[in-house]
Amino acid sequence: MWTYNKVLQYPINIKCPNPKLAKFIISQYGGPDGELAASLRYLSQRFGMPDQKSKAVLNDIGTEELAHLEMVGTIVHQLTDGASIEEIEKAGLGAYYTDHGVDVYPQSAAGTPWTAAYIACKGDPIANLQEDLAAEQKARATYEKLIDLCRDDPDVLDPLKFLREREVVHFQRFGEALRGVQDKLAEKKFYMNNMKCNDNSNYNMMNSNMNNACGCN
């Protein structure tokens, strides 16, 4: 289970509100490659992992993503907090303001509400970990675009750079987890989910599927 620590993972103190930037950055809150999608993706996928290392990696990274969700929410909040209605309108947030005021709503930069369709749980550890690797790269790329857009405000830039770095580290960890899973699935006898093995069960099918999945025979 989870406990909450009343502290941000990395400090955020934005001195000048800038709703224009908030409009972009909110994508990392509730967009397709955002932190909400990341945390729910990993925390949902961990149940189906075949070895301890991949379970631990998904569990612990999924947990850190929740802390990142809070950071991105904080950035959006501080960028809109205290902005005038004119500034909000000028930033193109008139439609957002109509439905959400200055609350932080999980949506993409283009305004699409967060959807579970952003994440996959494929029932296949290899496919899931490959998705996670891609997700980290997409998140890194998104942060780099945001860093371009926020180049003039060091208060915003600093936490964004931290978040970008974490994506790179997570990519590394998922790569290591994937190699572990491939080794595990290549073992001669591998019982998925403690599945009972008898001659008529689908164990044999399962086993051959697994071998195919990791490219081993």
Add this chain to the structure above:
Amino acid sequence: MESNDENRNCMYNQNNCQYTPQGINAAFGYNTAEALTDDLNCCNSCNHEECMQNRNRIRSEMMKQIKCLSFAVVDIAQYLDTHPDDRKAICLHKEYCNQLEELKDKYQRIFGPLSIYYPCNKWRWLEEPWPWERSDFNVDL
């Protein structure tokens, strides 16, 4: 002890506490950690059947107490969020937190980490089954 000084400020006799203890929350008035781990002194690492059974029994019991205390803290914290001036509830909260901290420390020293914030000489985080895997130590007695 400093906790005695702190407890002196508790106003247990105050009658304006609106907090209603939830279930097991009401049952905690003593510290079980000491008694539980005393039994472990002679058989913490041997493989005799009897010792292992004893170890598992103690472990289950400790885990149950940890869960009860954790829930008690969660429940009373939510109550205190809307009743921050309730002195009696604050005393209860302090009591549960202290017991939980002590018990968790003892548990983790023997059976390994419950979170990544517990330091170990080797990485024991990978040793145990996960809570969603019906591990023995998560099943209520």
